[in-house]
Amino acid sequence: MAQTQASASRDDADRDTVLEDIRDDTLSPSGKDTTGHEEEGDNKPSLFRRHPVWTVLGGLAVITLAVVTYVVWLIYFYPYETTDDAFIDARNFSIAAKVSGYLEGVAVTDNQHIAAGTVIARIVPRDYEIALDQADGQVEAARASVASSGAQIEVTDAAIAEAKAQQASAEAALQFARDEAQRQRELVQGGAGTVQTSQQSESNLRQAQAAFNQAGASVTSATKNKVAAQAQRASALASLQQAQAQKESAQQNLNYTELRTEQPGRVVQLSGSKGQYVEAGQAIAMFVPDEMWVSANFKETQLADMRPGQPVEVTIDAYPDHILHGKVASVQPGSGTAFSLLPAENATGNYVKVTQRVPVKVTVDEWPSDVAIGPGMSVIPTVTVRPRN
Numbered sequence: 035m036a037q038t039q040a041s042a043s044r045d046d047a048d049r050d051t052v053l054e055d056i057r058d059d060t061l062s063p064s065g066k067d068t069t070g071h072e073e074e075g076d077n078k079p080s081l082f083r084r085h086p087v088w089t090v091l092g093g094l095a096v097i098t099l100a101v102v103t104y105v106v107w108l109i110y111f112y113p114y115e116t117t118d119d120a121f122i123d124a125r126n127f128s129i130a131a132k133v134s135g136y137l138e139g140v141a142v143t144d145n146q147h148i149a150a151g152t153v154i155a156r157i158v159p160r161d162y163e164i165a166l167d168q169a170d171g172q173v174e175a176a177r178a179s180v181a182s183s184g185a186q187i188e189v190t191d192a193a194i195a196e197a198k199a200q201q202a203s204a205e206a207a208l209q210f211a212r213d214e215a216q217r218q219r220e221l222v223q224g225g226a227g228t229v230q231t232s233q234q235s236e237s238n239l240r241q242a243q244a245a246f247n248q249a250g251a252s253v254t255s256a257t258k259n260k261v262a263a264q265a266q267r268a269s270a271l272a273s274l275q276q277a278q279a280q281k282e283s284a285q286q287n288l289n290y291t292e293l294r295t296e297q298p299g300r301v302v303q304l305s306g307s308k309g310q311y312v313e314a315g316q317a318i319a320m321f322v323p324d325e326m327w328v329s330a331n332f333k334e335t336q337l338a339d340m341r342p343g344q345p346v347e348v349t350i351d352a353y354p355d356h357i358l359h360g361k362v363a364s365v366q367p368g369s370g371t372a373f374s375l376l377p378a379e380n381a382t383g384n385y386v387k388v389t390q391r392v393p394v395k396v397t398v399d400e401w402p403s404d405v406a407i408g409p410g411m412s413v414i415p416t417v418t419v420r421p422r423n
Contacts, residue, residue, distance in 0.1 A: 115340060116416040119391060120330035122350075124409045128317035129154060129301070132290040135161065137310045137318075142301045145406070150297050155306050155318060157291040166288055169281035176274035183267030190260035197256045201249035204242065211235070211242035299323040300408070322408055327363065328396040330415045331370060333389050339419040340365060346396050351412040353405050360398040362417060368392070 135157035142154050215235040299322050306318030328348055332340070340362060348358040369390035371378050396415050401407055 113418055113420040114416050115332060115336045115419050116414060117330055117332050117336070118412070118414055119332075120328055120396075120413050120415050122326055122407060122409055122411045122413060123329040124322055124326040126302075126320060126322045126409055129293060129295075129319045129321050130315050130317045131155075131157060131293060131312045132314055133157060133162065133287050134312065134314050135159075135291065137306055137308055137312060138291075139308050140304070140306050140318075142304065142319075144304050145300055145302055147300050148295055148298065150295055152295050154293045154295060154301065156293070157312070159288055159291040162284065162288040162291055166281065166284040169277065169284040172277035173274065173281050176270060176277040179270035180267060180274055183263060183270045186263040187260060187267060190256055190263050194253060194256040194260060197249060197252035201246065201253050204246035204249040208239075208242035208246045211239035215239040293318070295321065297323050297325075302408070324401075326398070326401065326407070326409065328360070328398065328413055328415055330394045330396055330413075331391040332394050334369065334392055335389060337365065337392060337394075340394065340417060341419075345418050347416045347418075348396065348398060349414045349416075350407070351414070353402070356402050356405065358398050358401070360396050360415075363395040363397045366393040366395075 138156040138158045140155045142148060142152070148154070215238070217235075219235075221231075301319050302322055303320040304318070306312065310318075312318060328346075342362050342364055344362045346360045346362060348360060350356055350358070369392050371390065394417075396417075
């Protein structure tokens with residue numbers, strides 16, 4: 035056992051001696067590798083010298099990628115402004131009855147498209163037909179009153195003419211009586227006439243004067259009667275106008291028994307039904323006109339180059355395969371919050387600047403007719419605010 039351990043020790047010593055000799059042979063006196071390889075701390079050739087082709091190709095690839103990225107940004111992003119805060123808008127309103135009554139019938143159904151002037155519903159018209167007949171009777175009675183007062187004026191004109199004729203006759207008789215009384219006074223003074231005859235002429239003069247005064251009073255009375263007749267005629271004319279106005283009102287109420295549309299569009303949320311009693315002003319349906327547009331709420335930082343007339347491409351969220359075209363109609367002069375019910379008061383408290391949104395009205399050239407489109411539907415408008423390079 036001791037011999038074995040001594041032999042192993044001699045083998046290890048011999049191996050260490052051999053390795054040391056090999057190391058001395060491969061290293062120069064300066065400590066460098068004699069096989070031609072430098073140590074780790076020495077200078078190595080640059081990457082370009084080791085791989086010149088790949089280095090040039092990599093640089094060209096980076097430059098090409100930068101150019102392509104710039105071109106894509108210049109063509110597909112720089113000329114446009116877009117927002118997802120946009121929806122279809124319209125001036126929809128309620129269809130309400132202007133008179134009370136029972137619905138005789140409803141001629142339309144839900145979501146139906148109708149033309150301008152189409153009858154939507156009818157109210158039983160009998161009560162309003164009776165009111166119109168009564169108004170017609172009042173108009174005829176007023177016209178008769180006007181005719182009667184006109185005839186009365188003609189009668190007073192004749193009475194005035196007669197009274198004036200009598201006044202002229204009385205004036206002539208009065209003038210003759212004056213002359214006769216003057217002659218008889220002169221004859222009595224000259225001794226050629228009698229006192230009795232003179233007294234008779236004086237009496238005739240007084241009678242003629244009384245007759246003339248009576249004729250004048252008749253003329254005055256007849257003139258006043260004419261004024262009264264003219265006043266009656268004016269009152270009759272006023273009554274006629276009132277009756278005609280009542281007739282027109284009755285006719286209008288009769289027309290209101292038919293609920294018609296003034297423009298084309300769609301009937302939605304129909305609530306009226308045959309036999310239902312409706313009050314004046316009660317809504318029976320909502321109406322969405324064909325005239326619609328897009329209300330797009332752009333950030334105020336997107337409006338620098340936006341102007342009316344610029345082309346717009348609109349995509350409807352519900353129908354992404356329908357690409358619509360239009361243009362910018364107008365930009366609201368103020369943010370949406372400025373016209374809200376409770377606008378923000380930035381002058382109070384701690385102010386934090388928030389980018390505001392401004393409504394922009396976009397009109398569409400032609401809405402698609404094969405799909406249902408209405409107010410409130412979301413869209414994505416893309417405005418070309420700068421020329422494409």
